[in-house]
Amino acid sequence: MYLDALLERHADLDAGEVAAYIPELAGVDPSLFGICLATVDGGVYEAGDSRIPFTIQSMSKPLTYGIALERLGEDLVRSRVGVEPSGDAFNEISLTPVTGAPVNPMINAGAIACAGLIARGEEQPSDLVLDTYSCYAGRKLEIDHAVYESETETGHRNRAIAHLLRNFDVIVESPEVALDLYFRQCSISVNCLDLATIAATLANGGVNPRTGERAVREDVVRGVLSVMTTCGMYDSAGEWLVTVGLPAKSGVSGGMLAVLPGRLGIGVFSPPLDPRGNSVRGIAVCRDLSRDLALHLVRSGEQIAPFVRASHTLAEIGSKRVRSDRQREAIRGASGRTAVFELQGELGFAAVEAVTRRIAECNEIVELLVIDLRRVAHADTGGLMLLNAFAGTLETQGGKLAIAGCEIALEQGSNAESILMFEDLDRALEWCEDELLDRVGSDAGANSVALEDHELLAGLTGRELEKLLPDLSVVAAKPGTILARPGDPAEELFLVTRGTLSVFSESIEGRSHRLTTLSAGMTFGELALAERGPRSAYVRADSNIECRTLRYTALDALASSNPVLHGKLLQNVLRVVVSSLRLANAEVEYLTR
Numbered sequence: 001m002y003l004d005a006l007l008e009r010h011a012d013l014d015a016g017e018v019a020a021y022i023p024e025l026a027g028v029d030p031s032l033f034g035i036c037l038a039t040v041d042g043g044v045y046e047a048g049d050s051r052i053p054f055t056i057q058s059m060s061k062p063l064t065y066g067i068a069l070e071r072l073g074e075d076l077v078r079s080r081v082g083v084e085p086s087g088d089a090f091n092e093i094s095l096t097p098v099t100g101a102p103v104n105p106m107i108n109a110g111a112i113a114c115a116g117l118i119a120r121g122e123e124q125p126s127d128l129v130l131d132t133y134s135c136y137a138g139r140k141l142e143i144d145h146a147v148y149e150s151e152t153e154t155g156h157r158n159r160a161i162a163h164l165l166r167n168f169d170v171i172v173e174s175p176e177v178a179l180d181l182y183f184r185q186c187s188i189s190v191n192c193l194d195l196a197t198i199a200a201t202l203a204n205g206g207v208n209p210r211t212g213e214r215a216v217r218e219d220v221v222r223g224v225l226s227v228m229t230t231c232g233m234y235d236s237a238g239e240w241l242v243t244v245g246l247p248a249k250s251g252v253s254g255g256m257l258a259v260l261p262g263r264l265g266i267g268v269f270s271p272p273l274d275p276r277g278n279s280v281r282g283i284a285v286c287r288d289l290s291r292d293l294a295l296h297l298v299r300s301g302e303q304i305a306p307f308v309r310a311s312h313t314l315a316e317i318g319s320k321r322v323r324s325d326r327q328r329e330a331i332r333g334a335s336g337r338t339a340v341f342e343l344q345g346e347l348g349f350a351a352v353e354a355v356t357r358r359i360a361e362c363n364e365i366v367e368l369l370v371i372d373l374r375r376v377a378h379a380d381t382g383g384l385m386l387l388n389a390f391a392g393t394l395e396t397q398g399g400k401l402a403i404a405g406c407e408i409a410l411e412q413g414s415n416a417e418s419i420l421m422f423e424d425l426d427r428a429l430e431w432c433e434d435e436l437l438d439r440v441g442s443d444a445g446a447n448s449v450a451l452e453d454h455e456l457l458a459g460l461t462g463r464e465l466e467k468l469l470p471d472l473s474v475v476a477a478k479p480g481t482i483l484a485r486p487g488d489p490a491e492e493l494f495l496v497t498r499g500t501l502s503v504f505s506e507s508i509e510g511r512s513h514r515l516t517t518l519s520a521g522m523t524f525g526e527l528a529l530a531e532r533g534p535r536s537a538y539v540r541a542d543s544n545i546e547c548r549t550l551r552y553t554a555l556d557a558l559a560s561s562n563p564v565l566h567g568k569l570l571q572n573v574l575r576v577v578v579s580s581l582r583l584a585n586a587e588v589e590y591l592t593r
Helices: 002-010 057-072 074-080 108-121 125-137 145-154 156-167 175-186 192-203 218-231 234-243 280-292 325-333 349-360 381-396 407-412 425-439 462-471 526-531 552-561 563-591
Strands: 034-039 044-048 188-190 248-250 255-260 264-269 308-312 338-347 368-379 400-404 419-422 472-477 482-484 492-498 501-504 514-518 538-541 545-551
Touching (some): 044 192, 057 074, 108 125, 108 175, 125 175, 125 192, 338 349, 338 381, 338 425, 349 381, 381 400, 462 472, 462 545, 462 563, 526 563, 552 563
Antiparallel strands (some): 255 264, 492 545, 501 514
């Protein structure tokens, strides 16, 4: 396994010293070495001492910074703590001249200031911190009280920093309260798996990929990762960004976490530190991971998948609603006024711009637009804002936008007045067809047909129809009525004369898939006529319907009693079957593109 080989590759790297200024850390075994990767879809890969506990130390700083941003707002936090790289060691007293504000939240001064901000507004700030860290890690974390007491007794430099912050009113209450919270957060016990999960939670926009719980708001994650990128590795931040290229944070316990946004989190544990306070083996591992797995944020020349996966008109893709020949011809003739786009990846500015540019290049003016978002994993505010603006512009020009797979847009609050929302592409396409037929002056389908005009009875003389009538039973049903279920015996043809009904596959995980929708003048049961097997799908009335039924036995009997009538009916059945197969072939062709 790759991680085992990576562990072995660097196991003999014996440079560095364990942190001795905190007595409880001085006696840790320097040979301990663990690596863990956690992906945003819940995958976990471990090697070495990945379950050995150690304290989180300065790796707590981005998490507490996130709590402060979420609880108090960016304006207040930024007024007390900057975001500029210091170029100094982690425990340097780096304060902004005049205001005395720490230059960033990743150094001790900034982290103590953030702890002070949180402690001021919470009755039990340590519980808030512990619960939040636990949410990141996906399990209940605890404070290592021996390390906490050791830090409290020996943290004189941090105590001096806290009093200096109080002098500048960066901390407005007792410095000891802020210090106590800071010492407690640094003493929370974690392991390598926890670090990788925390990093994966940040990579996943603040949602723990293993538990599904949100640890921090998505907009806060951006600020946290930005500061980690520029300041997380202290005075080696520039070298780290060039060689590894990931937002990261180290701790003097020997831990290190790194984040590849949208993909994965990395956790490494190895106690020996370099002179800057970073794990020697941790840096080597992250450097190799970035190089070997191409994880660097800046990957020159990398080509991402196009945002527009495919585009169509209604002449090329249609709904499961069965249309008459006249309707299909009307749709084909006016299909240039429609556009259907399948998007993938992220719905951002670039994706929406690609759609609008394609529409501008169309030969005809697009009036009806359908955008399929089923393969879109994320939507940012810029993309949604542009999409809403485009929908409004389209509406002022007499057009309309529909979105399929609309959970993302709804979550972000899209303008429902300008955008129609559909659960799936099939329903959106049906709407588009109906709207287009209305605009070209062709109805979307008659609600009823005379029996003599039904497709299955085409070509019959009045006398032949009269002879057949005794065998055509009448069936009426209200909306929602199930007319057939999988496994029911198939014994008759159904001739729909009024209303619409839909054919569904069996439910999967509580949802069903529409196979087709039939309206007045259409038929179902023709395939079962050939197989003479049980029904294979659900048939449900969408409206008040009326049907005539013709039993297979009655049709068979006509072969001897009236072979001419029998031949006409079989020819019409064959025509219906061929039409169904053509629609099925068109869908297969679409799915295999």
